[in-house]
Amino acid sequence: MSSYSGTWVQGRPWCAIESDLDAGRRNDVNWTSPMNFSASYFAGEDVALIAREAFLKHIGDNVTHRYGLHPSVLRYEQEALEFITRLLNAPTNAHATVTTGGSESLFLAMNAAREQARELKPEIYEPEILLTHTAYPVFNKAAHALGLKVRQLTSSVDYRADLDGLEAAINKNTIMMVGGAPPFPYGVVDPLEDMSELALRNNIWLHVDACIGGFVLPFAEAHGRPVPVFDFRLPACQSLSVDFHKYGYAMRGCSAVILRDSKLAQYQTFSSDTWPAGDYISENMSGSRNAGPVASAWAVINYLGYDGFLERMLKVFDSMDLLTKAIDRIPCLQVHGQPQGVHFSFGSDELDMIAIGDALMARGWMMNLQTKPESLLLMLSAQHNATVVNRYVSELTEVSAAVADGSIGRQHNEQAYGIY
Numbered sequence: 001m002s003s004y005s006g007t008w009v010q011g012r013p014w015c016a017i018e019s020d021l022d023a024g025r026r027n028d029v030n031w032t033s034p035m036n037f038s039a040s041y042f043a044g045e046d047v048a049l050i051a052r053e054a055f056l057k058h059i060g061d062n063v064t065h066r067y068g069l070h071p072s073v074l075r076y077e078q079e080a081l082e083f084i085t086r087l088l089n090a091p092t093n094a095h096a097t098v099t100t101g102g103s104e105s106l107f108l109a110m111n112a113a114r115e116q117a118r119e120l121k122p123e124i125y126e127p128e129i130l131l132t133h134t135a136y137p138v139f140n141k142a143a144h145a146l147g148l149k150v151r152q153l154t155s156s157v158d159y160r161a162d163l164d165g166l167e168a169a170i171n172k173n174t175i176m177m178v179g180g181a182p183p184f185p186y187g188v189v190d191p192l193e194d195m196s197e198l199a200l201r202n203n204i205w206l207h208v209d210a211c212i213g214g215f216v217l218p219f220a221e222a223h224g225r226p227v228p229v230f231d232f233r234l235p236a237c238q239s240l241s242v243d244f245h246k247y248g249y250a251m252r253g254c255s256a257v258i259l260r261d262s263k264l265a266q267y268q269t270f271s272s273d274t275w276p277a278g279d280y281i282s283e284n285m286s287g288s289r290n291a292g293p294v295a296s297a298w299a300v301i302n303y304l305g306y307d308g309f310l311e312r313m314l315k316v317f318d319s320m321d322l323l324t325k326a327i328d329r330i331p332c333l334q335v336h337g338q339p340q341g342v343h344f345s346f347g348s349d350e351l352d353m354i355a356i357g358d359a360l361m362a363r364g365w366m367m368n369l370q371t372k373p374e375s376l377l378l379m380l381s382a383q384h385n386a387t388v389v390n391r392y393v394s395e396l397t398e399v400s401a402a403v404a405d406g407s408i409g410r411q412h413n414e415q416a417y418g419i420y
């Protein structure tokens, strides 16, 4: 017996629904707001318009049917993948797949590593994945689903992966290790060259999570900024994830996983001929997928081209330098490590960072509050020009002075902690 009660939703005209939607959105943070330092990945109104228009043109199309019904979508995928495989120095025989987001890309890489280990290392009954302290939690989620045991470090060294800790944690069951380019917390690229060597020595699959940095670090490097080798130039790197819907500025729902060699694709692909409707072959976890995100990624790549990405990113690097230097000059505040991309965290040995974060949020600034150590994390995009940065710095200076003299304290704004 159903215990539902009350009346059914009654149909309403679009104008009533639209006004509800608009009213709802008025209480949300506008993603392009200059006061939003949470992940927004904005490159300017022109790019956002193109991303949106391309999305809308393909909003009714299903990527699953790209071979039969929508060959244009197949072409967008191939051309977008060509752009990023070149950008990330993948070998010409690499195999790349468009996915729905970073999480699916990580899942597919882990699945491929597990399948390969099942075939090549049958003596391993309890395969393990070795995670850094800052690895994205989806690695843990996927390990849970894939039956991989997680061995994870509980601290970082200078805000990067603890190399000695990794070496000590490797055992005969370790099949995979993960590094961030850069990871979300702190924004500092892991010691990937050393990790690659460690992985090679121990015959372990190295995955580079470049979901954030894949469209950032290549341009930093091209501009002569100090960036460690982070891509397929690392000999142990078997797979890499990169998100079109982050700094590739596509509308959400678009990422890629790249495998070093097309021979590895067999470990990613699932096929079945058991049902009556013909063979089912899939490289993805997801089934039906909207073609909008792929069209959007392709359109942005074609609008900006390599030079356009570089030009837009150089402006964000300018803001990044301005902001990090200014924060380091505020008494008692320090930027964590040496972030190479366009996001970073900062903290304090003396001041209550959560109180500072609460006060800034009360003034309308949005950012992530981190717990280990308590700190604020900022992600920069095109809306964060010098005027915005200077305003943030001046308000941060005021607020931190007020926290230092005890005139403001924590608000216990629980919803602001963490991102999920």
Ligand SMILES: Cc1ncc(COP(=O)(O)O)c(C=O)c1O
Pocket: 100, 101, 102, 103, 104, 106, 136, 138, 180, 182, 183, 184, 209, 211, 212, 243, 255
């Ligand atoms: C470093 C890193 N990897 C992976 C992901 C997962 O990406 P998505 O949210 O697109 O699934 C994120 C998300 O923020 C991330 O920061």
